[in-house]
Amino acid sequence: MQNKIDSLMEALTNTAIGFVVSFVTWGIVAPAxxxxxxxxxxxxxxxxxxxVSIARQYVLRRAFNGRSVWAAIKGARS
Numbered sequence: 613m614q615n616k617i618d619s620l621m622e623a624l625t626n627t628a629i630g631f632v633v634s635f636v637t638w639g640i641v642a643p644a645x646x647x648x649x650x651x652x653x654x655x656x657x658x659x660x661x662x663x664v665s666i667a668r669q670y671v672l673r674r675a676f677n678g679r680s681v682w683a684a685i686k687g688a689r690s
Contacts, residue, residue: 614677623669631662 614622635658642649675687 614673616674619673619677620670623666623673626669627662627666630665631658634658634661 635654638649638654638658639651642654
């Protein structure tokens with residue numbers, strides 16, 4: 613069972629890796645589709661989605677911590 617700090621650290625580490633992958637990928641994909649994407653805008657957009665991802669991952673980790681997936685889903689509906 614994870615404590616809250618461990619859940620947050622896992623979410624931050626996972627998302628930091630995702631940030632780098634997303635930033636590099638978007639830098640390649642946007643020009644390939646003819647979408648102008650200055651470096652600053654790429655960073656800003658990636659940062660917004662990164663913040664949302666950290667929050668989403670942390671909440672899900674806490675919801676499922678120590679419970680089966682089905683028990684957590686049933687608990688959310690009650």
